[in-house]
Amino acid sequence: MEALRGRFIVLGVTGSIAAYKSVELARRLTQAGATVQVVMSRSATEFVRPLTFQALTYRPVEVEMFQIQDERAAGHIAMGRQADVVVIAPATAHVLARLANGFSDDLIATTVLATDAPIVLAPAMETHMWQNAATRANVATLRERGARIVEPESGPLASGDIGPGRLASLERIEAAVVEALTASQALAGRRVVVTAGPTLEPIDPVRFVSNRSSGKMGYAIAAAAADAGAEVFLVSGPTALRAPAGTQLVPIETAEQLRDAVLGLLPNADAVVMAAAVADYRPIETRERKIKKRDAGKEMTLRLTENPDILKAIVAARRAGAIVVGFKAETGDATAEAGRMLREKKLDLVVANDVSDPGSAFGSDTDRVTFVSADGVEALPLLAKTEVARRLVAKLAERLAR
Ligand SMILES: Cc1cc2nc3c(=O)[nH]c(=O)nc-3n(C[C@H](O)[C@H](O)[C@H](O)COP(=O)(O)O)c2cc1C
Numbered sequence: 001m002e003a004l005r006g007r008f009i010v011l012g013v014t015g016s017i018a019a020y021k022s023v024e025l026a027r028r029l030t031q032a033g034a035t036v037q038v039v040m041s042r043s044a045t046e047f048v049r050p051l052t053f054q055a056l057t058y059r060p061v062e063v064e065m066f067q068i069q070d071e072r073a074a075g076h077i078a079m080g081r082q083a084d085v086v087v088i089a090p091a092t093a094h095v096l097a098r099l100a101n102g103f104s105d106d107l108i109a110t111t112v113l114a115t116d117a118p119i120v121l122a123p124a125m126e127t128h129m130w131q132n133a134a135t136r137a138n139v140a141t142l143r144e145r146g147a148r149i150v151e152p153e154s155g156p157l158a159s160g161d162i163g164p165g166r167l168a169s170l171e172r173i174e175a176a177v178v179e180a181l182t183a184s185q186a187l188a189g190r191r192v193v194v195t196a197g198p199t200l201e202p203i204d205p206v207r208f209v210s211n212r213s214s215g216k217m218g219y220a221i222a223a224a225a226a227d228a229g230a231e232v233f234l235v236s237g238p239t240a241l242r243a244p245a246g247t248q249l250v251p252i253e254t255a256e257q258l259r260d261a262v263l264g265l266l267p268n269a270d271a272v273v274m275a276a277a278v279a280d281y282r283p284i285e286t287r288e289r290k291i292k293k294r295d296a297g298k299e300m301t302l303r304l305t306e307n308p309d310i311l312k313a314i315v316a317a318r319r320a321g322a323i324v325v326g327f328k329a330e331t332g333d334a335t336a337e338a339g340r341m342l343r344e345k346k347l348d349l350v351v352a353n354d355v356s357d358p359g360s361a362f363g364s365d366t367d368r369v370t371f372v373s374a375d376g377v378e379a380l381p382l383l384a385k386t387e388v389a390r391r392l393v394a395k396l397a398e399r400l401a402r
Pocket of ligand 1: 013014015016017018041042043044091092093094095124125126129
């Protein structure tokens with residue numbers, strides 16, 4: 001595998017019975033031309049001897065953090081700095097919990113905390129441990145922060161049970177490592193602007209017109225673009241989400257503020273992804289004082305005016321070669337609408353989704369989308385939004401490279 005040649009891979013091994021399988025993983029990665037630095041937790045050494053890894057990777061295995069020799073060169077963080085990718089296979093429930101909480105109490109956890117490199121986690125544990133709410137929450141947190149989780153497989157476990165929890169196949173783990181290595185450079189040196197969330201159009205100081213956008217899709221795209229090495233500006237309406245690591249948040253409320261923010265960033269942008277749900281209309285006037293019920297009476301009419309066509313302004317003002325991506329959320333045939341939008345607004349790509357599909361509903365973590373571009377129509381299956389985001393970023397990278 002050419003993608004692995006010359007790369008520095010930190011392979012963390014933790015205390016699961018599946019640790020014996022990572023011996024073979026270390027061998028394969030080494031044979032593919034990577035330098036594999038194995039770091040074992042103390043528990044892992046109860047299952048496999050460091051010497052086994054050392055003989056196959058031609059490098060001393062690290063276990064202890066407090067090594068005075070290595071500390072002359074800040075050894076406890078050096079590996080994280082040097083790594084092109086950090087993969088933990090098998091990852092115990094214990095290490096997932098520690099990583100999700102930012103612990104740095106052993107060399108594996110400290111390496112993960114100190115690295116900018118992509119992180120691949122291949123959990124392995126007994127089914128109940130895997131399905132436990134604490135483990136689910138830890139995995140969700142780690143995934144949200146950009147870690148790639150190679151989901152365990154279902155099958156007979158060391159405990160005698162049958163169920164999910166078996167370490168993923170070495171082929172899948174290796175593929176995730178390769179994907180992380182390639183994706184982490186796909187947008188290096190590029191500037192990407194992503195808009196996300198709803199806009200909020202004020203009626204008076206306490207009321208507004210808005211929509212149900214959660215911002216999850218836009219935030220996932222921003223995270224994936226940052227993972228791919230881009231400088232990312234996340235222009236976002238109010239959401240309950242935290243800006244992903246490596247992105248610069250530009251908070252906005254109204255459609256007009258969103259337009260101004262994006263147009264301001266446009267001269268340096270290689271790509272603009274308009275995932276925000278921009279309100280089509282806003283109240284004609286915003287009252288300076290709260291509208292009183294007794295003044296309004298039994299009925300009240302709210303007069304709205306059209307918001308500016310932001311996509312049109314962006315397409316007109318973008319720099320040559322910059323890519324503009326629009327989103328089309330519809331209840332019904334979103335693909336046909338997306339095709340029309342692509343042509344009329346002269347976009348490079350439109351991501352269409354039917355929000356009446358339960359898998360694609362506002363606020364859900366999954367989406368069934370269709371990419372519509374001059375290359376054709378590509379309908380994706382129901383996927384996690386993080387995965388949709390990765391595929392979209394791969395498309396951006398491919399188009400920018402043309
Ligand atoms: C025989 C045996 C097998 C184990 N297998 C697993 C496992 O597959 N997954 C897991 O999460 N923990 C497993 N454990 C528990 C971990 O070893 C234990 O939680 C340990 O504290 C993990 O430490 P570490 O994450 O620092 O390696 C096992 C324990 C024993 C005794």
